[in-house]
Amino acid sequence: MKMSGAEILIECLKKEGVKHVFGYPGGVVLNIFDVLYDEKDLELILTRHEQAAVHAADGYARVSGKVGVAIVTSGPGATNTVTGLATASMDSIPIVVFTGQVPTMLIGNDAFQEADIVGITRPCTKHNYLVKDVKDLAQTVREAFHIASTGRPGPVLIDLPKDVTSGMCDFVWPKEVNIRSYNPKYEGNKWQMKQAAEEIAKAKRPVIMAGGGVILSGASKELKELAELTKTPVTVTMMGLGGFPGTNNLSMGMLGMHGTYCANMAVQNADLIVGIGVRFDDRVTGRTADFAPKARIVHIDIDPTSIRKTTRVDVPVVGDIKQVLKEIIKNLKETKEQWGAVRKSWLKQVDTWKKERPLDYEHDDKIIKPQFVVEKIYELTNGEAVICTEVGQNQMWAAQFYKYDKPRTWLSSGGLGTMGYGFPAAIGAQFAMPKATVFDIAGDGSIQMNIQELATAVINKLPIKVAILNNRYLGMVRQWQELFFNERYSHTNLDVVPDFVKVAEAYGAVGLRATKPEEVEPVLREALKIKDRPVFMDFVVDWHEKVYPMVPAGAAIDEMIFGEKKEKKQKFDSSQIKIA
Amino acid sequence: MKHTISVLVENKFGVLSRVSGLFSGRGFNIESLSVGETIDPDISSMTIITHGDDLIIEQITKQLNKLIDVIKVTDLMEVEHVEREMVLVKIAPAKADRPDALRITEIFRGRIIDSGPKTFTIEITGDEKKISAFVEMMRPYNIKEFVRTGKVAIAREGVKK
Ligand SMILES: Cc1ncc(C[n+]2csc(CCOP(=O)(O)OP(=O)(O)O)c2C)c(N)n1
Numbered sequence: 001m002k003m004s005g006a007e008i009l010i011e012c013l014k015k016e017g018v019k020h021v022f023g024y025p026g027g028v029v030l031n032i033f034d035v036l037y038d039e040k041d042l043e044l045i046l047t048r049h050e051q052a053a054v055h056a057a058d059g060y061a062r063v064s065g066k067v068g069v070a071i072v073t074s075g076p077g078a079t080n081t082v083t084g085l086a087t088a089s090m091d092s093i094p095i096v097v098f099t100g101q102v103p104t105m106l107i108g109n110d111a112f113q114e115a116d117i118v119g120i121t122r123p124c125t126k127h128n129y130l131v132k133d134v135k136d137l138a139q140t141v142r143e144a145f146h147i148a149s150t151g152r153p154g155p156v157l158i159d160l161p162k163d164v165t166s167g168m169c170d171f172v173w174p175k176e177v178n179i180r181s182y183n184p185k186y187e188g189n190k191w192q193m194k195q196a197a198e199e200i201a202k203a204k205r206p207v208i209m210a211g212g213g214v215i216l217s218g219a220s221k222e223l224k225e226l227a228e229l230t231k232t233p234v235t236v237t238m239m240g241l242g243g244f245p246g247t248n249n250l251s252m253g254m255l256g257m258h259g260t261y262c263a264n265m266a267v268q269n270a271d272l273i274v275g276i277g278v279r280f281d282d283r284v285t286g287r288t289a290d291f292a293p294k295a296r297i298v299h300i301d302i303d304p305t306s307i308r309k310t311t312r313v314d315v316p317v318v319g320d321i322k323q324v325l326k327e328i329i330k331n332l333k334e335t336k337e338q339w340g341a342v343r344k345s346w347l348k349q350v351d352t353w354k355k356e357r358p359l360d361y362e363h364d365d366k367i368i369k370p371q372f373v374v375e376k377i378y379e380l381t382n383g384e385a386v387i388c389t390e391v392g393q394n395q396m397w398a399a400q401f402y403k404y405d406k407p408r409t410w411l412s413s414g415g416l417g418t419m420g421y422g423f424p425a426a427i428g429a430q431f432a433m434p435k436a437t438v439f440d441i442a443g444d445g446s447i448q449m450n451i452q453e454l455a456t457a458v459i460n461k462l463p464i465k466v467a468i469l470n471n472r473y474l475g476m477v478r479q480w481q482e483l484f485f486n487e488r489y490s491h492t493n494l495d496v497v498p499d500f501v502k503v504a505e506a507y508g509a510v511g512l513r514a515t516k517p518e519e520v521e522p523v524l525r526e527a528l529k530i531k532d533r534p535v536f537m538d539f540v541v542d543w544h545e546k547v548y549p550m551v552p553a554g555a556a557i558d559e560m561i562f563g564e565k566k567e568k569k570q571k572f573d574s575s576q577i578k579i580a
Numbered sequence: 581m582k583h584t585i586s587v588l589v590e591n592k593f594g595v596l597s598r599v600s601g602l603f604s605g606r607g608f609n610i611e612s613l614s615v616g617e618t619i620d621p622d623i624s625s626m627t628i629i630t631h632g633d634d635l636i637i638e639q640i641t642k643q644l645n646k647l648i649d650v651i652k653v654t655d656l657m658e659v660e661h662v663e664r665e666m667v668l669v670k671i672a673p674a675k676a677d678r679p680d681a682l683r684i685t686e687i688f689r690g691r692i693i694d695s696g697p698k699t700f701t702i703e704i705t706g707d708e709k710k711i712s713a714f715v716e717m718m719r720p721y722n723i724k725e726f727v728r729t730g731k732v733a734i735a736r737e738g739v740k741k
Contacts, residue, residue, distance in 0.1 A: 118594065119594075119597065122594075122597065122598060122601050123601060123605045126648070127648040130594075147648060179648065180651060181589075181590060181647075181648060181649055181650055181651040182648050303646070304642045304645070304646075305639065305642040305643050305646055308635065308638065309639065
């Protein structure tokens with residue numbers, strides 16, 4: 001039976017199991033939107049900006065583990081997706097974005113609303129396509145979903161000229177995908193896995209450093225088993241939050257620029273780092289020359305290009321983390337090591353670091369400390385919410401003061417650091433998990449980057465709780481100006497911050513405000529009661545507050561600076577710990 | 581160190597810019613790049629000459645391998661191989677110099693592929709040394725134009741280094 005390209009597209013999406021698509025219409029995608037008009041099994045969620053549609057698809061993917069989908073028009077619609085694609089690309093999130101394109105005969109003519117989106121997005125997608133013939137459409141969609149979701153996941157873009165969506169052809173759903181040049185490797189090399197196990201078995205001061213790859217590969221259970229079996233303390237990167245339970249006693253929290261004292265000290269004094277699904281980002285390693293100077297490094301990742309990119313690696317293992325960890329655990333179980341005894345003094349040292357300098361802040365009875373808001377959110381949600389964040393101090397406090405026990409409950413733009421990510425991502429997350437309590441922990445600067453999505457959340461009755469840590473500043477940039485630019489606050493003071501309560505109300509959402517510490521809890525309780533619409537909570541916080549500890553750019557990660565009132569602790573000397 | 585990398589890719593539009601974009605986007609340097617269809621019209625072969633230490637070359641080959649349209653990447657440094665480049669040189673020698681110019685061309689096994697009242701165009705194929713030597717020899721003969729193809733390379737039969 002002959003079908004139009006637009007019908008074929010929707011049929012393909014249904015075959016891929018897609019239920020929700022985020023998007024925004026325009027001239028060249030009218031054929032597709034027309035088919036969507038009668039569609040019952042697949043819902044298009046209209047955002048108010050294409051960037052938000054892509055972030056929503058991304059949030060949907062992060063929470064559900066499925067491929068997120070967005071459809072937008074050509075030209076400006078397509079170019080508005082670039083930030084979303086780059087965000088997903090840096091964080092390895094599987095999404096497929098469809099852009100409309102002018103009819104094939106007009107391509108290259110500077111036609112109205114034409115953009116070479118395939119050219120523009122080449123560096124920020126895992127792969128992209130321009131479909132020139134409706135006969136190739138089904139095959140292309142099938143390949144795109146396959147590429148997005150396998151190997152190291154990532155965004156794929158398909159550009160659809162108008163005549164391809166109106167063209168007619170028989171619909172044939174390809175049974176399988178076979179791309180001769182694309183064969184991700186899932187199984188690790190046996191010998192390297194054995195070596196990795198040996199390194200872990202014999203190390204005296206090992207640290208597991210787990211990243212977003214653990215979550216993408218669904219390997220949290222294996223990670224926990226490995227850590228507990230070998231009594232190895234675990235630190236996570238920002239992308240790895242939730243990959244290992246934050247409340248587990250082997251957890252040292254996050255490492256890196258705003259990591260915990262304990263995690264950074266442990267890494268710098270370890271004799272073995274087991275990097276699992278991490279990219280060794282510069283925010284994590286600090287000055288690379290001095291990263292983990294005493295350690296051998298085992299690195300497990302599905303993407304060979306991640307290995308040895310920034311740091312030396314002694315034992316590389318390329319493969320799917322879940323499979324590799326299973327094998328390594330099997331190897332380790334065959335040894336007769338008594339890790340409890342071997343690691344005793346190391347774990348004691350780790351504990352000392354934890355106690356010496358836990359994450360903290362000075363509470364105040366008159367003014368709201370932003371960290372206090374995050375702590376209260378943790379308390380009142382029992383740590384069971386899905387937390388999305390914007391970018392800046394809000395993001396770091398959300399990473400530090402909420403404990404993530406489960407994977408896929410922390411959504412934050414790690415690699416690109418995209419302000420405006422959190423709110424649309426929360427919309428995607430709420431669609432993926434209608435019953436979940438979804439928060440966006442936001443800055444007053446960031447929330448204004450996609451504030452228009454209030455409309456999307458109101459229309460769809462999404463009870464998203466947006467906690468704005470309102471410091472009237474682009475706080476994180478201000479922090480750098482304060483510490484490194486002699487307090488010259490060039491353009492970081494947001495003189496005019498809108499009345500967020502009124503903004504929320506103008507869109508038909510609920511607006512609440514807290515200006516004193518004792519109002520924080522009641523406002524949160526009030527917000528948690530609202531089930532049928534979004535809530536903006538304007539927490540007017542202490543604008544002086546900074547994120548600590550902090551590793552200045554270019555320093556080694558144990559060269560942390562702390563809040564003013566605290567004196568520096570002595571440097572740790574690893575030769576002093578006794579190994580049983 | 582200089583490396584010659586041979587890349588087999590799907591013969592589709594956009595693949596060349598994916599490959600060159602990978603180099604420019606990551607700050608790798610391309611000295612020369614040449615592409616052409618292989619015996620299988622669905623596959624093209626690229627020869628890329630690039631510079632870098634071991635770590636950079638490792639990244640380059642891994643990143644190339646990661647591109648969806650790339651079928652196979654071979655660093656020819658690891659095997660015995662032969663390289664060739666072709667150059668077209670248009671010279672306008674003084675009348676008295678013509679016989680000399682022609683003789684040198686012959687010595688280098690060059691071919692005259694076009695001639696007119698004032699100029700000769702010479703085609704010359706060979707490895708880098710031969711081509712440089714030839715160009716040096718031609719300098720006195722008033723080089724008007726000069727184009728080179730970039731290198732192509734192929735591994736020798738079954739010889740490992
Ligand atoms: C789209 C975008 N533009 C600029 C930046 C640079 N940047 C990083 S943090 C930050 C300040 C964020 O301010 P705000 O949202 O108010 O959060 P706060 O740090 O105050 O919590 C800026 C401007 C960015 N990350 N993303």
